[in-house]
Amino acid sequence: MLAVLVDALVAELRLPWLAGLPLLLLAIVPARAVAVGDDLGGVTATAAAFLLLVWVDRRRDITRPPASTAAALGATAVIGALVLQALVPTLVNPAPASAGTLRPVFAPGADPLVRLGEQLRRGADVTVLTYKTTASTPVYLRVVTIDNLSGDEWAPTTSEGDPSSRQVLTFPSPEGLGEDVEREEVSTVINDAYQQRSWLPVPYPATSIDGLVGDWAWEPDALTVQAVGPVRPVDEYTVSSLQTDPTVEQLQAAPPAGGAAFDRYLSLPTGMPSIIADTAATVTADAGTGYDKAVALQDYLRGRDFTYDEETPQRADGDGDSMDVIAAFLDAKRGYCVHFASAMTVMARTLGIPARIAVGYQPGERRINQPGVFEVTSHDLHAWPELYFEGAGWVRFEPTPGRGDVPRYRQDAQASGTDPSSAPTPTPSAAARSDRSEEDAAAAAGGSAGGPPLGGAALGAGVLVLLGAPALARALRRRRRLAALRVPRAGPAWDEVHDTALDLGILQSGADTPRALAARLEEVLSPSPEEHAQLQKLLAVVERERFARPGTTGDAADERAVHGLLHRMRAGRSRGARLRATLLPKSLVTWALSLRRPETPATAS
Structure with missing residues (x-):
């Protein structure tokens, strides 16, 4: 199409200076489509070479404009090319050193929150994995958890010692999960599109993994899975895990977590902006139990005052990995999942509730042509908070409006005096308030969360x-x-x-x-x-x-x-x-x- 258009402009219409505009697309779009970065020098050199050709072609006829007009059109072409280069969306993630692979989101030594923020704003949407599960609902796939919030950069905590005692064929029991919490054993078969990973996407809590190549080890407490030594190739593997179903009453009855083991999940840096603790105290003023406070925080962040916005400008260094960023987010009330998850985690800690950040993938969407198979793309990258309640263990929450699935915990049938076979009645502190907050958030967002970006x-x-x-x-x-x-x-x-x-x-x-x-x-x-x-x-x-x-x-x-x-x-x-x-x-x-x-x-x- 470009060849025909250029030939028409030059040979038929005798407008060679306009032919330079479509030619500039060849210097812009291919590089932009694979996100190799803006190339001001390359675009300028292309425009200069084109103007040189116009200058060398000294033939004159009645249709040729003066040299000043050609120069002005060339300058307009360069400016327009740079604007177009900034607007064209990235279609393919740039590959790392080994050609043909997707860019690793969770690379060794990289801050997952920063990398997640980069991926969210990249605009590409490529399939990263598919899975098929026996679970009654789609599953979240955790990659890492963040619990050390004391520094400017937040990174997953890795364990020291011999990893041979932490092989993935058998996992320990999840921390804090009591025997009276109902659970179901499920199996999830995952096909990963990445050729290699350092951290593995798995449902929580996993009990065993089969089909991996090389040495992999689970991390204590978080039960995340990391490659031992260099990154490992990943293809298809099967994860056995538990799908837990605590009741609202069990969560409300959970005693405060104590002991030195939870200090790291309650630790906060000194000099933290006062808006964080003040907001948490105000939002939860009418809540009684720790679980009610957690739901109040979730409802507040999903409420009509907050807007999901992936283009939120940052006022501090990093993407959600600084208390200053959280304070700015609570003030502006605009951000994406990193900000919502970080804010709820830190505010929960100010209330004495152990909390950490999970980073991974939300459940994805069902494939129409493959029953039971879910497809997870790069747009499903997500962060969410996990709060600890004694007897139920680490419980997932979803404070980000318009993203993910809000967990709803069932009402105890005996405690409420209803027939166990009948549909449970949600309590105001749990499902009902979450339902209302989700609708309010969607109305406040005005559909912008899923709308097309400027590049689209x-x-x-x-x-x-x-x-x-x-x-x-x-x-x-x-x-x-x-x-x-x-x-x-x-x-x-x-x-x-x-x-x-x-x-x-x-x-x-x-x-x-x-x-x-x-x-x-x-x-x-x-x-x-x-x-x-x-x-x-x-x-x-x-x-x-x-x-x-x-x-x-x-x-x-x-x-x-x-x-x-x-x-x-x-x-x-x-x-x-x-x-x-x-x-x-x-x-x-x-x-x-x-x-x-x-x-x-x-x-x-």
Whole structure:
């Protein structure tokens, strides 16, 4: 398409300076599509090379603008190219050193929260894994957990010691999970698109993993899984895990967690901005138990005052990994999952509830053509808080509006005096308030969370421009031809009459002589005597201009008669025929395939 467009601009329309604009796309879009970064030097060099070609081509004709105009158009092209480069969305994640692999989100030594923020704003949406599970509901896949919030950069805690005693064929019991909490053993088969990982996506709490290559070890407490030594190749593996189902009463009855083992989940840095603790205290003022306070925090963050926004500017260094960022988020009330999860985790700690951040993937979507199979993409990267309640263990919450699934814990049937087989009645402190907050958040977001980014709109506009390129090229061609009537010359105007007849379906081929075309127009248009006379006079002028001896003079073509004939041709055709003639002009296709009809020197422009 670019080759045809450039050829039309240069050879047919004699506008070589405009041909540089589509050529600049070749310097911008491919690199941008694979996110290799903005290339100001490359774009500038391309524009400079193009201007050099225009300067070297010293041929002059009536259509060539002065050098200053060409320079101005070239500068406009460079500026437009840089703007387009910033708007075009990334289509493919850039590959690491080994070609053909997806970019690792959780690389060794990298801050997962920072990497997650980069991925959320990258705009690409590629499949990272698929899974099939026996669980009654789709599963979250945790990759790492963050519990050390004392520094400026938050990273997962890794264990020291011999990893051979922590092999993934058998996991320990999850921390704090009591025997009276109902549970179900489930199996999840995961097919990973990454060629290698250092951390493994697994449901929580896992009990065993089968099918992995190399040495992998679980981390105590969090039960996350990390490669031992170098990163390992990952393909298909099976995770056995528990799907727990604590009741609201069990969570409300949980005693405060005590002991030195929980100090790290309650630790907060000194000098933390006061807005964090003050907001937590205000939001939970009417809540009684620790679980009620947790639900109040979740409802507050999912409420109508907060907006999910992946383009939120940061006021501190990092992406949600600083208390200053959390304070700025609570003040602006705009952010994405990293901010919501971090804010709820830190506010829960100020209330004496052990909390940590989980980073991984939300459940994804079912594949229509593969029953039971879920597809997880890079847009499913997510962060959420986990809070500890004695007897139930680590419990997932979802404070991010418009993302993820809000957990709803069942009401104890015996405690509420209802039939166990009947549907439970949600309590205001749990499901009902979560339902209302989710609806309020969706209304407040106004659908923006799932809407197309600016880059997607730019891509759509680019597609529309490409689709409209034939109509634009045809319009420019028509304008140049009709302008020749003022020279005066009738040949280009007659070529326009011929191509208009071809576009509208009046002619079926492009090989008609002027006299044959005039006869066809007489047949189709049934002109009035005055129109017949004008057509015959125009035909005589064209034939004399094309076939008389050089230097022979005659009458000029009537400009009003030419425009009237073109109007009469369009008015006599259906609306569909006119639309096809505008968007899909047959004359351009015929010209491109035949490499332009030969013209006599008298009509060549």
